[in-house]
Amino acid sequence: IGEMLYLYSKTNPQEIRVPSCSKNTEFIGVYSPAGGTGKSTIAAALALQCTELGLKSFYLSLESIQSTGMFFTPNNNRNLSYIFYYIKEKSRNLSFKMDGIKCTADGVDYFNPPESPMEYEEINPEELEQLIKGIKGMGCYDYVFIDMSSNFDSKNYKIMDLCDHIVLVTLWEPIASYKEKVLLNELVKLQDTSRGSISDKFITVINKYKDKGDEDFESF
Numbered sequence: 001i002g003e004m005l006y007l008y009s010k011t012n013p014q015e016i017r018v019p020s021c022s023k024n025t026e027f028i029g030v031y032s033p034a035g036g037t038g039k040s041t042i043a044a045a046l047a048l049q050c051t052e053l054g055l056k057s058f059y060l061s062l063e064s065i066q067s068t069g070m071f072f073t074p075n076n077n078r079n080l081s082y083i084f085y086y087i088k089e090k091s092r093n094l095s096f097k098m099d100g101i102k103c104t105a106d107g108v109d110y111f112n113p114p115e116s117p118m119e120y121e122e123i124n125p126e127e128l129e130q131l132i133k134g135i136k137g138m139g140c141y142d143y144v145f146i147d148m149s150s151n152f153d154s155k156n157y158k159i160m161d162l163c164d165h166i167v168l169v170t171l172w173e174p175i176a177s178y179k180e181k182v183l184l185n186e187l188v189k190l191q192d193t194s195r196g197s198i199s200d201k202f203i204t205v206i207n208k209y210k211d212k213g214d215e216d217f218e219s220f
Helices: 002-011 039-052 080-088 094-101 125-138 154-162 174-190
Strands: 026-031 057-062 103-105 108-110 143-148 165-170 202-206
Touching: 002 094, 026 039, 026 154, 039 057, 039 108, 039 143, 039 165, 057 125, 080 094, 080 125, 094 125, 125 143, 125 154, 143 154, 165 174
Parallel strands: 026 143, 026 165, 057 108, 057 143, 165 202
Antiparallel strands: 103 108
16 A cells, blocks of 8 residues: 555646544654764664554664664665655655655654765755655554754754654763763853753663663762
8 A cells, every 4th residue: 555655646737635633643763962872772672662552653863874784674766865866856645655665664664875975964954844744644653753863953953843752872981971961051152941851851871771880870
């Protein structure tokens, strides 16, 4: 059915309309300003956990060099390059095209990585918003988990703004703690007082935690 919708959406010049019975999809960003925190593993594991709970989930990697192939086996010749092209061309029926491009493994839907990591560099924040709205328009997911890069730039800031919640992954060690403080300070500077702070969306996860005895965990 997905393949049929994909082909139909390519040849039909009109906007395809569907009844408004879509799910209220929540977008969960998984982010860390520090590398090596296990962010990608957590994003993929959350998507898999949802399927075990009977929920429909989507894993969306928005890193330049993606880890998707480590968690899910590609089973579709199409990939994110197709979607980037349709977004650049401002094609109609993006959500229907996505349905024919997505892959499914272990109950989780996802996109294969683009042909080249450089392609993601050519996508701007507004086009990222179209990508996220396209997935929302598919109307069949309870949760979409966005595996974000560790950069703090205009693209990641746009993703954070569009997410309902953000899992902030950190480690109990000085460099990760320092980078988290820099991130939080920068978000305060960028805060829109009429809309609230993006940091209000954070759910902090301390990964790879080991009990260190008398160190003050609560203060961290």
